[in-house]
Amino acid sequence: MLNPEEEKELRTKIQKELEEKNFKSVKEQKKRKEQYDTMLEREKMIQKIIIEEEEKFYQSRGYVKYTSHTGNIYWLTPEEYETKMSRRKTRRKKKHDSKDGKTTKLVLDWKYLIALISILGIGLVVIFLLINFISKLI
Numbered sequence: 403m404l405n406p407e408e409e410k411e412l413r414t415k416i417q418k419e420l421e422e423k424n425f426k427s428v429k430e431q432k433k434r435k436e437q438y439d440t441m442l443e444r445e446k447m448i449q450k451i452i453i454e455e456e457e458k459f460y461q462s463r464g465y466v467k468y469t470s471h472t473g474n475i476y477w478l479t480p481e482e483y484e485t486k487m488s489r490r491k492t493r494r495k496k497k498h499d500s501k502d503g504k505t506t507k508l509v510l511d512w513k514y515l516i517a518l519i520s521i522l523g524i525g526l527v528v529i530f531l532l533i534n535f536i537s538k539l540i
Contacts, residue, residue, distance in 0.1 A: 404412065456477075457467070465477040468486065478486065 460467070460477040464480065466480055466483040468476045468478050468483060470476065
């Protein structure tokens with residue numbers, strides 16, 4: 403058994419050790435965060451320099467920067483760029499100008515709908531006839 407003074411002394415000692423341990427842990431955590439932030443900043447700077455040098459390189463050779471719809475960057479010759487842009491413009495026009503395709507699709511949809519209604523109607527007539535036949539048997 404511990405007397406009250408020894409217990410108090412032991413508790414004080416344990417609290418000091420825990421505070422020191424916690425202080426070291428917090429200090430190490432801050433240090434790791436600072437190192438991580440420094441590393442991130444360094445990586446961003448490296449990436450920025452890579453992009454700048456890539457742009458200088460390709461622009462000095464006459465290439466044109468093209469960003470796709472997915473966000474990918476491509477460097478194209480002026481001829482390739484013009485071809486891609488003209489294709490892009492014609493694709494957009496085709497999408498908006500194709501009214502015949504929509505009408506045909508609607509006609510097809512109505513044909514399927516009419517066929518479905520016919521099949522369901524015939525099915526209902528058959529069920530009605532079967533019910534009448536079974537009711538006569540009973």
